[in-house]
Amino acid sequence: MRIDLEARSAPSKVIEFCAPLLALCAAVLIGGGCIALLGKSPVDAFSVYFVAPLAEIWSLQEVAVKAGPLILIAIGLSFCYRANLWNIGAEGQFVMGGLAGGMIAIATFDGAGQGVFGSFWILPAMLIAGTLAGLAYALIPAILKVKLGVSEILTSLMLVYIAEIILDYLVRGRLRDPKGFNFPQSVPFDDVARLPFLMEGERLHGGILLALLAVAIAAVVMRRTLFGFDVRLVGSAPKAARFAGFSDARVTLAVFAISGGAAGLAGVCEVAGQIGQLQPVISPGYGFAAIIVAFLGRLQPVGILIAGFVLSLTTIGGEGAQISMKVPLDMTRAFQGILLMCVLAADVFTRYRMRISFGGRA
Amino acid sequence: MSLQILELVLVTIFSAATPLVIAAIGELVTERAGVLNLGVEGMMITGAAAGFAVAILTGSSALGVLGGMAAGVALSSLFGVLVIFLAANQVATGLALTILGTGLSGLIGAGFIGLKREATAHLSIPLLSDLPLVGKLLFGQDFFVYAGWALVVAVAWFLTKSRAGLTLRAVGENHASAHALGIPVRRIRFLAVLFGGACSGLAGAYLSLAYTPFWAPGMTGGRGWIALALVVFASWRPVRAFAGALLFGGATVLQLHAQAASLGVPGQLLTAVPYLATIIALVVLSLRRRRGSVAPASLGLSFVPER
Numbered sequence: 001m002r003i004d005l006e007a008r009s010a011p012s013k014v015i016e017f018c019a020p021l022l023a024l025c026a027a028v029l030i031g032g033g034c035i036a037l038l039g040k041s042p043v044d045a046f047s048v049y050f051v052a053p054l055a056e057i058w059s060l061q062e063v064a065v066k067a068g069p070l071i072l073i074a075i076g077l078s079f080c081y082r083a084n085l086w087n088i089g090a091e092g093q094f095v096m097g098g099l100a101g102g103m104i105a106i107a108t109f110d111g112a113g114q115g116v117f118g119s120f121w122i123l124p125a126m127l128i129a130g131t132l133a134g135l136a137y138a139l140i141p142a143i144l145k146v147k148l149g150v151s152e153i154l155t156s157l158m159l160v161y162i163a164e165i166i167l168d169y170l171v172r173g174r175l176r177d178p179k180g181f182n183f184p185q186s187v188p189f190d191d192v193a194r195l196p197f198l199m200e201g202e203r204l205h206g207g208i209l210l211a212l213l214a215v216a217i218a219a220v221v222m223r224r225t226l227f228g229f230d231v232r233l234v235g236s237a238p239k240a241a242r243f244a245g246f247s248d249a250r251v252t253l254a255v256f257a258i259s260g261g262a263a264g265l266a267g268v269c270e271v272a273g274q275i276g277q278l279q280p281v282i283s284p285g286y287g288f289a290a291i292i293v294a295f296l297g298r299l300q301p302v303g304i305l306i307a308g309f310v311l312s313l314t315t316i317g318g319e320g321a322q323i324s325m326k327v328p329l330d331m332t333r334a335f336q337g338i339l340l341m342c343v344l345a346a347d348v349f350t351r352y353r354m355r356i357s358f359g360g361r362a
Numbered sequence: 363m364s365l366q367i368l369e370l371v372l373v374t375i376f377s378a379a380t381p382l383v384i385a386a387i388g389e390l391v392t393e394r395a396g397v398l399n400l401g402v403e404g405m406m407i408t409g410a411a412a413g414f415a416v417a418i419l420t421g422s423s424a425l426g427v428l429g430g431m432a433a434g435v436a437l438s439s440l441f442g443v444l445v446i447f448l449a450a451n452q453v454a455t456g457l458a459l460t461i462l463g464t465g466l467s468g469l470i471g472a473g474f475i476g477l478k479r480e481a482t483a484h485l486s487i488p489l490l491s492d493l494p495l496v497g498k499l500l501f502g503q504d505f506f507v508y509a510g511w512a513l514v515v516a517v518a519w520f521l522t523k524s525r526a527g528l529t530l531r532a533v534g535e536n537h538a539s540a541h542a543l544g545i546p547v548r549r550i551r552f553l554a555v556l557f558g559g560a561c562s563g564l565a566g567a568y569l570s571l572a573y574t575p576f577w578a579p580g581m582t583g584g585r586g587w588i589a590l591a592l593v594v595f596a597s598w599r600p601v602r603a604f605a606g607a608l609l610f611g612g613a614t615v616l617q618l619h620a621q622a623a624s625l626g627v628p629g630q631l632l633t634a635v636p637y638l639a640t641i642i643a644l645v646v647l648s649l650r651r652r653r654g655s656v657a658p659a660s661l662g663l664s665f666v667p668e669r
Contacts, residue, residue: 003448081454148648148649149648150641150644151594154591154640155644157584158587159637159641161634162637165631165637166631166634168630169628288457288461291454292458295454328468330472333462333464334468334469335465337459337461337462337466338462340454341440341455341459344444344454347450348448348450351449352666
């Protein structure tokens with residue numbers, strides 16, 4: 001048997017739409033197989049992973065809470081990946097954003113929410129600081145790439161480890177709550193340093209609105225602006241872009257700044273919304289899961305919006321499965337890896353026709 | 363006395379370098395064939411979990427080693443099918459492999475947390491192993507260290523002196539020309555990917571069977587990524603990769619000693635040294651190498667033969 005790929009002259013729209021769905025189905029089937037191998041019922045697992053979280057208001061909110069950072073980060077990453085640049089360190093930029101925003105909250109902490117010079121400025125300052133911190137952190141690999149030709153893949157990833165170590169160190173040291181019985185965590189932020197909740201007494205905070213806003217902005221920028229065209233051109237035809245006078249150095253710096261800023265903003269939203277203080281670990285791997293979201297959403301803003309909810313669903317479902325079925329949490333991560341592989345495999349069909357022939361034709 | 367300390371330091375450097383050497387050599391062969399597999403970390407950690415699990419279940423370190431390698435090969439074959447036969451994006455697929463491997467290692471290792479075994483045996487030759495300074499270094503290491511040395515020599519020979527090695531390099535430099543010459547590009551690439559997987563699995567097994575003989579989630583701690591950087595740092599040459607790995611082993615040991623000596627730098631921050639060193643190494647290298655890249659010319663590009 002041999003497999004031949006034949007390039008399509010234009011990507012098929014129908015298949016482009018169906019490919020992620022097919023990939024999701026394939027991943028669910030493979031995941032079900034793994035669950036069966038663990039000796040659990042795949043049918044029960046399916047309902048725990050994909051149905052149960054949608055059945056109740058509180059778990060729906062949890063899905064939206066977790067989808068927020070995934071969407072926000074993935075929107076930023078889609079600019080990078082469109083330009084064929086590989087920022088895989090969003091996790092580190094997320095941590096740096098959370099750290100920078102958190103430090104403002106801690107510096108202005110007085111327990112009563114009075115703040116210094118009033119309190120209205122604290123939350124906006126946190127959001128801006130977080131965004132800038134993520135942006136600056138992402139510029140390190142971008143500058144090294146532009147100036148010295150250092151692989152952005154490896155440097156951005158190494159910086160993840162370094163960011164995690166810095167956060168851990170500070171939370172155990174300088175930023176620790178002095179009245180916190182030596183627990184490695186900061187003071188709980190004042191209310192003025194918290195993202196407001198969308199509904200009184202509920203869990204859903206304003207972070208999801210920022211994510212939705214990012215989707216809208218990205219859709220406009222990518223389709224309607226020269227910059228969006230620039231990014232797509234550098235990614236798909238770098239030589240043509242150079243001839244046309246586009247600077248790929250400028251695009252590199254810009255897309256890294258965008259993705260880092262988005263990840264940093266997601267980080268500060270996480271500490272100001274979900275967590276409410278700094279802890280040694282503030283991300284359950286959002287920065288890496290967002291890579292999957294970006295590809296599952298085919299690097300399109302609306303696709304990413306949907307993909308973010310799908311991936312968040314599997315995470316919440318995974319937590320449920322751990323409790324009710326004793327399936328280890330690692331199952332979720334393994335499933336996400338399988339899902340990304342299926343998405344990438346399905347992508348082949350949008351670009352190529354596949355011919356499978358039998359017999360020994362050399 | 364100081365001779366003994368020096369010997370101890372050297373032995374520590376070599377054992378810290380071994381997983382990096384093995385994984386980097388595997389990835390080097392893969393990349394020389396033109397395939398960039400970013401999944402080293404994932405294959406390594408799965409190799410560590412599978413190796414330890416098999417060793418506990420069978421009571422045999424040798425079978426554990428094979429189990430670790432088999433896990434690496436299995437994961438890399440998945441990667442190979444996707445990027446070579448389906449022309450999927452290599453960077454993204456490699457990342458997926460790392461995510462999958464991390465999850466898989468947790469599933470495999472879940473039942474083995476907290477268990478311990480004896481570390482694999484060290485070579486012991488009367489007289490030779492007791493030589494001052496070099497005795498333990500040359501004649502008192504465990505199997506993996508020697509396997510690492512053998513791999514460096516064998517791959518260095520293979521890539522420069524053997525016909526098959528030259529063919530593999532041709533595939534990595536220019537797959538279209540190699541194809542035109544009738545070389546089975548995709549088959550060679552697939553084999554190179556499998557070799558890389560076996561090496562990553564072996565490196566992982568070293569961690570859980572010899573270096574720290576137990577299983578802990580996330581125990582590779584980014585070594586797979588450092589191995590990837592080593593390949594670049596070594597300009598895709600095996601002996602340089604070995605030298606680079608020793609440098610990193612040295613950095614690790616330095617970090618441990620600095621932590622013990624408490625130099626005023628907080629010990630926790632010193633754990634960042636290997637990652638920082640990786641970035642600095644890549645920067646220094648690019649400063650020195652102004653004449654353009656020495657990477658295999660087809661690295662990272664998919665090959666789809668014209669019909």
